[in-house]
Amino acid sequence: MLKDMRFTFGNIQADEDGYYWLLNGHERRDRNDTFDILEGDLKDISATHLRQMYRRLHKHLGEDCSPSDMVIHTGEIPSEFDLRDLPLLPTSDVKFSFEEGEILLVVECYLSMPGSDDESPQTDLTKLNAPPPGLDVAALIAPLLSRKRLTLVDVDAYNYSDDEWEISVEIGFNPRSRMLSDLYLDALEVKALIEASAGGVTRETVAELIRGGHVKALLGQPEGDWLEAKRQHADFDSEVGKIRLAQWVAQFANSPEGGVVVLGLATKNQGNGDVITKITPLPRESGVRKKYVQVLDTKVIPPIENLRVDLIAHGESDLVLIEVPPQNEENKPFLVHGAVVEGKAQGNFFSIVRRRNDEMASTHPANVHANLTVGRAFLRRGELPKKLSME
Incomplete structure (x- = not known):
């Protein structure tokens, strides 16, 4: 059991070392490099309270001991599950990060699409100056971010191999009157739109978004x-x-x-x-x-x-x-x-x-006549044009 909880903001509590936390009464631990939680832990926690906790711990611990990123996992912990094994649960690829006194949403997307034309592709996780060719992440998600009252802070692109990419998107927001659970759902929509639209929004990717339950991502398109x-x-x-x-x-x-x-x-x-x-x-x-x-x-x-x-x-x-x-x-x-x-x-x-x-x-009558003429020519000569004009 946790004891000596020193800091409390709303439904969040933490000890003075920032190692043990209580989120809605559920014990979670900051492992000094990652703070692993479940998506269900976000319920009824305000973004303002999380920012207050991060700021308080940052001030108390000093510049070299800032709280870790809050990584959100999916699924539920079985009764016999050890809390130390929580990091083994699937990750949502969404996390909350604390930078310069503010909390950010970070969305990570993993894409398979053609990379650059370089003969020697990146073999390690190397940051590039731009996303994969054909994918303008900022333009793609701009309508969605605007509708959600979110702002784009940064987009990082990493290239593992010829066609394997990681896109990391940092998103800012005003925490006032915002709940972490709502922000998490917003982040999942951003992720769905990027991953479904690798290479640009297309007929197939729009259909995939709708079938996948992410129709909200189309607002503003x-x-x-x-x-x-x-x-x-x-x-x-x-x-x-x-x-x-x-x-x-x-x-x-x-x-x-x-x-x-x-x-x-x-x-x-x-x-x-x-x-x-x-x-x-x-x-x-x-x-x-x-x-x-x-x-x-x-x-x-x-x-x-x-x-x-x-x-x-x-x-x-x-x-x-x-x-x-x-x-x-x-x-x-x-x-x-x-x-x-x-x-x-x-x-x-x-x-x-x-x-x-x-x-x-509507099609002009002259175009209809042109197509009929092409058809008659085929019947006479047995030659079909490669493309019938609809212009």
Whole structure:
């Protein structure tokens, strides 16, 4: 049992040597190089109190004996588990650090991606001046940090080998009215976004974030050539609604890189395009996924290969994720059976739509005629162009 606890701030206590701590009554130890805790220890502990404890111990122990970084582990300690074995539990790769009187969040990410073009890659943990080529960490996480009221302090990149990297991100924050458990969850979102987006945010990484329960990491991200967000379910009670749904999906089937449609996210125009600003989860409805699949199967011609429609649980509600992989050029253009003219459905017409920046655009009749001409030429000569123009 701990005794002689000298310093107390909220739910944190520590002895005068800073070696023994109590977090919500649970004993933890600073091993003079690492202070290992469990993620459950963070509950009901304020960031202000942690900063006060770090500052008090730093002043009491002196410059050469600052408290160690607080490394957060996952899992629970079994009853027969010795506290000294806590460091053996899996780490979350998130920790709290104390620097120059302030506490920082430190997030460590381990990535496999191409490194530099140097003939002699780093073989030890060597700090580099920049992250791996193609990964701008600061730009990637800026919208998320802004939304969370966090600030980027530093990004360090380390290269183990040709394609193995460690990215260490230091994040600052105002501790006032902040709880450690909330900051920890924020750090996990930052980590998820970086690891899912190595090499840049893509259709695949966005889908991975959503399926992994990290949809909040998309707030602040812009729509673009391959991402469309919708606030509500498609309107299955009207023909116009069904045609619109088919058009949202078909535009990406006609695009070179495919795309993702997410229903349950609100957007707002920020002057240079629409940005995802809010999660608007959809009411959970029995059979709703089947409705999406049936509309797309009947309205889009030819059928989209490897089309994926998923319901992603978000609390007691759902998000709808529609992922459109890149399609074979030979199958383009994808047609939508039906068109919307002056707000009314025209079932005897067809429409061809494609993506232009962050908006859906109709195909000009001249382009339709050009594709028909190419098709007739193939039937006559038996030669198929390598790429059918959709421009």
